[in-house]
Amino acid sequence: MKKLLSLVSFGYILYGVGMLIFVGVKIVQVLEVGSSDPNFSIFSAHGIPTLSLGLIGLLLFGLACWVGRLLFQCRNRKTATILSIVLLLGFPFGTVLGVVTLCLLQTKEVKHAFDD
Secondary structure, eight states: HHHHHHHHHHHHHHHHHHHHHHHHHHHHHHHHHHTTTOOTTTTTTTHHHHHHHHHHHHHHHHHHHHHHHHHHTTOOHHHHHHHHHGGSSSTTTTHHHHHHHHHHTTSSHHHHHSSO
């Protein structure tokens, strides 16, 4: 069970890095399109959503890495549960990881492994 928990924690790290790469690529694409427009500004109608997308991506990256770290170190089971519920919204990978995490965190072996 502990090995599966480590595998899920690694999955969260990969999910966070993938989210960061995806958001970074989208931001670069928007900025490339905007660079051809002489009136483009980062604070224009295209720039504000781009900045918002970047901040949301950084937040999701941080949350996914935090859950992965908590699961790997077997610390703060309640916090890991709450964050995995939040990351359930990241369909499809976040949903799969969240469901597996919630199922794992309810087993007796894993409950005893955590030092809450």
